[in-house]
Amino acid sequence: MEATRTEEELRSIIQGPGDVEWRYEMRRECQEILPGLLLGPFQASKSLEILQGLHITHIVCIRDAKEAFSVKARFPDHFKYLVLDVEDNEEQNLIRLFPGAKAFIDQAISQGGRVLVHCNGGISLSPAFVVMFAMQHYNLSWEDALHMVQNRRYCISPNGGFLTQIKEYESIYKAKNAVASYPITQRQVSRRKREDDEDEDERDDDRKRALVHGDTSSYDPNAMDDS
Template sequence: MMDTQCVTPSLKELERILYGGKRSGNHVDEVWPNLLLGDMSIANDRYSLWKLGISHVLNAAHGKAHCCGSHQFYGSCVEYYGVPADDSPSFNLAAYFQSCADYIHQVLNTPGARLLVHCAVGVSRSASLVIAYLMIQHRLPLLEAINTIKQRRWIFPNRGFLQQLRALDMKLHNTYMRRTEEVPLSVPL
């Protein structure tokens, strides 16, 4: 049930939470059932992807140096989806939140599918897209989405992405509140 007193944490508070805990990680971690978050090293290792059972790859650094995955690179065994995002606080990653959340949701609802979401290091661009997915498709508040991933992987979205995720959190909360208020109460006659 949605908390009607949901308050989006400040940017400073989010950075404090993200900075805590371990600050190193693996090349890849399963952060949600059949949803793996990783870096370019794992994304460029087709054998490891095969061993992990990866059927789909979402590259949040499409076309960037060392992250230039493609349909040709993965062949017919892996479906590829690329997002040409820069890891810059001024980059508008929010423009991709809904389409990527829809893609991730569609993949994870495909029997037997396993999805790798990656960027260069696997802590900012790709992590932001996975956070947005959890917020949009599973209605997790921003802090809960971050903590869900942090239990399994160290992440640190840049300040610009955190601001965009905060804006998404406030927008989704307001949308959920309006929907709750619009539901008519049935009154027995």
Template sequence: MHSLAEEIKTFSKASLRKQCTHVTTLTGKRLLETWKDSALRVEEEEEEEGACGYVQDFSLDLQVGQVRPHVLLASQDAAQDLDTLRKLKVSHILNVAYGVENSFPHLFEYKTLNILDLPETPITSYFRECSQFIDEAKAKDGVVLVHCNAGVSRSAAVVIGYLMSREGLTFDDAFALVKAARLAVRPNPGFYQQLKAYRPQEMERDHARDVNLEEH
């Protein structure tokens, strides 16, 4: 058995394994960081086709939040899963995603609005049309599934706007209710500010005035 002193004498830095770290930047560039002789060496690796600067999650998100008995909130995965839709007795689907096709046009009543998840998108301008669709489903004792791509920003903003418009809830109360139904909810900063400034009564009054002007 070697003593500790003998092991120290025979120790060599060359026997140490190099420590390497693979890094992917936001633009998809892949880098290899290697520590050698107390110095960091960075090399660019060959890019993979379709690489992105985040960990891609290909798992299905079938979690559906029930905001009201007739209003459900989810991602596109739930909207494309027939078993989930039937289990929840969905009759209407409000699709506010961008570039997501309706999977079962002969089984459910759809309304589709291609909305971009960008802070500058005027999300409140879509509330009136979305709320009317939800109202129509409710009048038929139906259940509406509202979805975008991830069920985080656009669809959440639409449901929050619906609660503020139809139930007179404040933004804070509506946001808390929707967040409790689906924890992943997080409208982008632009939507958040628009919702805080949203005044349903004023928008309805302005809409009625515009309609009267057009008629005359």
């Protein structure tokens, strides 16, 4: 996730460039969603010349297993690929696959690379991954992240199942951020307090055991016997 931004900066990021006139043929091209991350259809990954012209270094190829014969890594000698075999239906679990894709994209961008994320049509499957990435990258709500991606690639339309998972991912990443931002000193204090409490409990138990043993050893069964 990037550094904290002002509300105005985030609004500008979500709205995107206002001077882009969307044309139908642009659905066959790829668009830059955020610096270093592009989204498009398989068509955009088939031209080595275009990919090199866009300075692409990494490609995330997301495909339905039935498409493996055609939707594949075409230029493994030129680009680093991550290929994800999924099912393009509403039951497919994207959240489980997303961490690996995010790590791949993060590493590429941190090294100055440029990543193309694509599926077959660039309409539903790959956009769902990119929306989740943008959401966490800019600390956005799922609605704002969806609008951000749509404002750059107008034709995206994640299916209902993917949209539900996008909504669910907002609470997942925010919970992780909350844990990560919890002051480490506070965590250490809390841990020490738990350890101190446990030590105190053990000392109390030791004292109780000592008292019990002491009473038993000093008890004289004949002390009240007058005979």
